[in-house]
Amino acid sequence: MSASRPNVLLLLTDQERADLVAPDGLPVDTPNIDRLREEGMWFESAYTPTSICTSARASLLTGLYSHAHGLLNNSHEADAIRTDLPEELPTLGELLAESGYTNTYLGKWHVSHNHTPGDFGFRYFGGSDYHHDNFDVAFEHFRESQGIRVPEVDVEDKIYAGEGDDTTLIAGTDPVPVEASRPYFLAERTINALERWVDDDRQPCFHRTDFLGPHHPYVVPEPYASMYEPTEIEPWSNYAETFESKPRVHEQYLHYRGVEGFEWETWAEAIAKYFGFMTLIDDQIGRILDALDDLGMADKTAVVHTSDHGDLTGSHRLFNKGPMMYDETYRIPLVVRWPGVVDPGSQSTDFVRLHDLMPTFLDWAGIEPPEGIHARSIQPLLMGDLPDDWPASTYAQYHGDEFGLYSQRMVRTEEYKFIYNGPDRNELYDLTADPHELRNLADHPAYADVQREMEGRLVDWMDEVDDSLRRWVPKTLQ
Template identity: 70%
Template sequence: MPDRRPNVLLLLTDQERADLVSPEGLSVETPTVDRLRGEGLWFDRAYTPISICTSARASLLTGLYPHAHGMLNNSHEADAIRRDLPTALPTFGELLADAGYENSYVGKWHVGQDRGPESFGFDYFGGSDRHHDDLDDRFRRYRESLGVEVGASDLEEPIYTAGEHPTLVAATTPAPPEATRAYFLAERTIDALERWAAADGDGPFFHRTDFLGPHHPYVVPEPYASMYDPEDVEPWPTYAETFDGKPRAHANYPDYRGVADFDWDTWAAAAAKYFGFMTFIDEQMGRVLDALSDLGLDDGTAVVHASDHGDFTGSHRQFNKGPLMYEETYRIPLVVRRSGVVEPGTRSDAFVRLQDLMPTFLDWADVPPPEGLHARSLTPLLDGEVPDDWPDSTYAQYHGDEFGLYSQRMVRTERYKFVYNAPDRNELYDLEADPHELRNLIDHPHYEEVRREMAALLVEWMEAVDDTLRRWAPKTLS
């Protein structure tokens, strides 16, 4: 009897903010994501559980919030709380493999220093780099086969942060598009699909491709590097940020990141490269989808596009991400296409989270989810139904990065956002009156009742997920 379970293709980007591709978002050309939205279901309110790479990716694998899986900060730094994801935790890769799925993986991992995708149920086909894993020789050999050698000194129009150890923010690479990592990852993905189609295996496949972008440095080849004119990039509404009434870390972070002296012209030039990077990656995802169609795998394959978290790119005058729980870094793109199941061109305004993909994949594979997950399957939403008990809010965390440990918790409803900052003042935003989160209302007398209600909701979430701060944090919220 043929296996009716779907193949799954997960296309994950790195640091893609939702407004790059959302229906009412920025004027960035992303025809592939537009195509997926038109053929699938777009989630307007998708959020990451945490805005930092290792932690978010570990949550995706385990269906758990970071306090439970233990990967609290980035695994590649010297101050990493954990070097690797604990092997005792069930992950969807291992569970799918046990259920007969043929799993493959291309690109960024960044969930540990010593154990890669092979330790969690996947065949790994390469494509990462030294910063996040071991140096990937396959990409180096690929570039050599094209006769392309490009070093840092060859970059054009580079933008660097200030400081003793400047960080490259953006640049144009003279390498042709086909010699870039994004193109290479698409090539390896197409190879994986072709291998599976040729093998005609008995079980379904799960393939995951993790692009190393549009995370900085926004190093982009032509014609994408000059596709967006910096003069046409309007200042973010959040660029009006003054840090007045905000936690001290907000004002400290631009100095720490080396961007305190960036003016709007500098940010516009960086944002233009960021936009071009996204268009370039979108084109590579398009190549993958075209191959899927050419191989006759369209109807039997569920396609999911998401990102681990967003990016500031000058919003709130910030670079990268950090202990700032704004929409630009916590709201993520999420679109699902599954022929015959998902109604084409639909949207959902239900609150969903990146880690909800874990039990969704298991649901598709007829695999019971492990007990104690901090996630739930998106299947009813994909079927056009919203369960009566579906949450009307979402919850997120932050535990720190190289800036230092910094405990934060966030709860967001349709109208309000409340942020708990353990060592500093809390935050409250009225997203209806202030959608750009410029005015902290935590001490505003007219919002006292709202503050109490949001604090109580935060405590409910902390109790529901057995948050390690649940016993003492509520005492500071009264």
């Protein structure tokens, strides 16, 4: 097999904050992702193009921002602008399959409501959370084979947001053994998929596993449910959020999500479960990496770990995600291990984006990326080279979800973040003086020059990606 066409194993999580696994991040036990980082390259400044599941995952498949692929919000909701990815768009799976890769996919999908990965170049092994397959049946058969018949509804230590009939389960304890949990079963099925690489001798291969977590509800079995002591979890630095000078929608989301009455003690209990969920997933990643070793495939396989977007988990006193472009939801983990190519223990601080993986995988396969995509291969960075024209900023979008359409655009540099909010006030943060994004400096006279520079960067990005709002937004900034 050519070194330029490696096997690829993509391990994607759902709603994983970057600081869960960053070298200087939160006190969460993730020895297996640490192992990937120590044997590969960690990207300190990786960002999602949009912090919402369907849109971000569609960008990963197409290399396009949301305004171009059309999936502006979650495909399963009643307010979905589109329910399905346009079939005429070139996608990662189809292009790899055309080049001779054997592609398999397992786990969460959430891109098209009426199509599965099987329609986009993958052999789909199931695992979606929206009933595209019989994964739930297979999962129950697996649990029965383990002699386990505990209904999933029997969750203990439940924490709810909201009141009365309008509640959302945030966290709890799953009264089953680890071996009967969904992350464990997904890892088991992933190992089965890797065994096919050897048994069928079909190479090169691309396999993607999407874990259904650590997205809420943070429901995990023991020992993970009590692995982290809530009283030892310190309040986030931005838990002191007052919403002063912030867009009105931020505080509205506090009430909409039903967490306005939460004290830190409640958040700490939920966060402890979130941490435990991450460690549970990390242990399953460890099982997968060990299987790669046992199968003799580790040296032939590039392993990539990332997430679709992050999670607020009480940061700014908010829950989940929404029309707020804080780093807790827009910064994502990204680590790449490629033995013999990527220097072990290396790190990049340059801005990269989730959908940059699409042309990167094509680059590894020797495929020219489609014309007009909004992403570029990170292969030069993996080789230790920084192209002269590599951007010194990153750009992101948000188009709304559940709460109604709400146009946002963000540009972030190492020092500053500027956010355009269509129907509300804009935001400007000095990330050196205020890394926790508490003080909105938009229109502050002392930052007038900075704001003009950041507005110019935003407009340049909108022009570069042919943003559908590029003709209107600059007029509001003048």
